[in-house]
Amino acid sequence: MSVEVMPRRLGFAAYLTCLGGIAWRAVLRFLHQRERFLAALVRPLVWLFIFAAGFRQVLGVSIIPPYQTYVLYEVFVTPGLVGMIQLFNAMQTSLSMVYDRETGVMRTLLLSPFPRGFLLLSKLAGGVAVSLLQVYVFLLIAYFWEIELPMVGYFAVLPALLLSGLMLGSLALFMSSVIKQLENFAGVMNFIIFPMFFASSALYPLWRIREANPLLYEICRANPFTHAVELIRFAMYGEVEPTSLAIVLAFTAVFLTAAIYAYNPSKGMLARRGEPG
Amino acid sequence: MTPAVEPAAEASAYALQISGVSHRFGATLALDNVALAVPRGAFVVLLGPNGAGKSTLFALATRLYDNASGEIRILGHDVRRRPMAALQNLGVVFQSRSLDSDLTLQQNLIYHAALHGISRRQAKSLSLRALAKVGLADRAREKVRALSGGQARRVEIARALLHEPTCLLLDEATAGLDVASRESVLAMVRALVSKEAVGVLWATHLVDEVDDDDCIVLLHKGRVLFSGPGPALRELAQADTLRSAFLRLVDTSNREAAP
Numbered sequence: 001m002s003v004e005v006m007p008r009r010l011g012f013a014a015y016l017t018c019l020g021g022i023a024w025r026a027v028l029r030f031l032h033q034r035e036r037f038l039a040a041l042v043r044p045l046v047w048l049f050i051f052a053a054g055f056r057q058v059l060g061v062s063i064i065p066p067y068q069t070y071v072l073y074e075v076f077v078t079p080g081l082v083g084m085i086q087l088f089n090a091m092q093t094s095l096s097m098v099y100d101r102e103t104g105v106m107r108t109l110l111l112s113p114f115p116r117g118f119l120l121l122s123k124l125a126g127g128v129a130v131s132l133l134q135v136y137v138f139l140l141i142a143y144f145w146e147i148e149l150p151m152v153g154y155f156a157v158l159p160a161l162l163l164s165g166l167m168l169g170s171l172a173l174f175m176s177s178v179i180k181q182l183e184n185f186a187g188v189m190n191f192i193i194f195p196m197f198f199a200s201s202a203l204y205p206l207w208r209i210r211e212a213n214p215l216l217y218e219i220c221r222a223n224p225f226t227h228a229v230e231l232i233r234f235a236m237y238g239e240v241e242p243t244s245l246a247i248v249l250a251f252t253a254v255f256l257t258a259a260i261y262a263y264n265p266s267k268g269m270l271a272r273r274g275e276p277g
Numbered sequence: 278m279t280p281a282v283e284p285a286a287e288a289s290a291y292a293l294q295i296s297g298v299s300h301r302f303g304a305t306l307a308l309d310n311v312a313l314a315v316p317r318g319a320f321v322v323l324l325g326p327n328g329a330g331k332s333t334l335f336a337l338a339t340r341l342y343d344n345a346s347g348e349i350r351i352l353g354h355d356v357r358r359r360p361m362a363a364l365q366n367l368g369v370v371f372q373s374r375s376l377d378s379d380l381t382l383q384q385n386l387i388y389h390a391a392l393h394g395i396s397r398r399q400a401k402s403l404s405l406r407a408l409a410k411v412g413l414a415d416r417a418r419e420k421v422r423a424l425s426g427g428q429a430r431r432v433e434i435a436r437a438l439l440h441e442p443t444c445l446l447l448d449e450a451t452a453g454l455d456v457a458s459r460e461s462v463l464a465m466v467r468a469l470v471s472k473e474a475v476g477v478l479w480a481t482h483l484v485d486e487v488d489d490d491d492c493i494v495l496l497h498k499g500r501v502l503f504s505g506p507g508p509a510l511r512e513l514a515q516a517d518t519l520r521s522a523f524l525r526l527v528d529t530s531n532r533e534a535a536p
Contacts, residue, residue, distance in 0.1 A: 010361060014394025021391020025380070032379050104375035108436075111339055112392035113364035119392075265342045 026126025080202025292476025368437030427458025
């Protein structure tokens with residue numbers, strides 16, 4: 001009997017199939033979990049409908065780029081809320097990675113013959129796909145709340161969303177390798193999500209923060225989430241903010257490298273801890 | 278002069294070869310110079326008490342993390358150096374459950390197929406065929422959470438076989454199952470060996486899952502105490518049954534290791 005030892009060739013189409021399969025599972029799980037879908041939408045909408053309406057009179061927004069004129073606070077805060085959707089979605093991805101690890105589902109992923117880095121990128125792509133779904137549903141609802149972007153903005157924001165989603169998703173992937181148990185996730189909320197969100201330009205313009213507290217202003221400027229929000233804000237008006245773009249790209253590279261290292265079978269934290277991944 | 282033989286071709290008679298594998302977690306030596314081989318179409322039992330190092334060995338063989346020393350080959354392909362080729366030929370059922378309980382049986386299998394680069398169309402037919410093999414084709418559209426423990430195990434075996442691997446590793450695959458389910462799963466895997474020439478490494482701590490004529494690798498505290506057929510194990514331990522031979526060798530090893 002002849003013995004076949006040559007492996008099946010995994011070409012470009014096979015890579016695409018793998019990427020599609022991982023993204024498909026992420027979207028499927030999201031759609032199956034209606035409460036999660038609803039919660040993901042309700043959170044920014046509460047901020048838009050209640051918080052922003054309340055702050056409209058309190059917080060004036062002067063004419064700052066990319067705005068050509070005075071804008072309502074709801075308009076100003078919309079990119080921040082889009083960033084918020086992506087931030088929470090990324091952390092949800094991190095949570096589901098930890099859950100997958102605890103339930104053993106992660107083993108299925110890591111047993112794939114494709115390179116580990118590619119698998120993590122595919123996992124990221126799945127998370128970003130879910131966040132895009134949420135963002136566009138949010139923008140649709142916001143449209144009926146009279147927050148209208150220029151038509152070009154709905155398309156121009158897509159690459160910005162992809163980039164910011166990748167950056168936040170990479171951070172989440174890295175976090176998932178650090179978090180040992182689901183129970184530790186509350187700490188992530190307190191030490192990562194809330195500081196990142198509040199110490200940023202998501203809710204208030206940076207010049208306002210500088211007036212109030214110069215140190216906080218520097219912290220906000222160093223926060224990668226600020227730059228994700230600014231990238232989204234400018235893209236919504238068909239513009240590119242080069243500093244934010246560069247910073248988001250740089251942080252994506254750093255976070256992604258850290259995540260790939262953490263999941264590396266020979267060097268990563270999982271190997272050192274002796275956990276199944 | 279002996280002609281040079283390609284390692285992969287030379288090893289192709291073996292589904293799995295492990296040689297000189299040691300592994301540490303910090304100061305703890307989890308595996309100490311472990312060697313074993315599973316020929317294609319053979320059923321090899323990796324027998325050892327809890328904490329023997331079976332799961333660590335599986336984690337290394339499946340490249341969940343890399344072995345620091347020694348070599349692990351699947352169908353001749355080194356897991357560390359050529360993981361893509363090696364993992365393509367490997368199917369695994371882990372000790373803990375690893376199905377996504379929110380997805381249906383078929384969705385779980387299609388997801389697994391995608392992870393092996395198998396197109397969705399092909400995966401649909403392959404998944405139904407694999408589920409039919411384990412007698413669950415009629416429940417393909419049900420969610421995994423609706424299954425009993427034994428049924429979920431069968432789905433995991435169907436999933437492990439979906440991409441037609443040559444080497445199948447099962448780590449305590451009957452853990453938590455009732456006697457009837459255990460026997461059914463074991464019989465199904467044994468049938469695979471004869472029908473499909475799959476090389477199986479069956480890790481267990483239950484001696485009653487071992488047949489007398491099985492090839493046995495006895496692992497204890499990370500070391501291989503014995504490797505060979507059941508009668509040779511009984512002879513070595515001078516025992517009448519596999520059970521007493523297993524207990525005797527483990528006990529002797531414990532006494533030798535005691536300070």
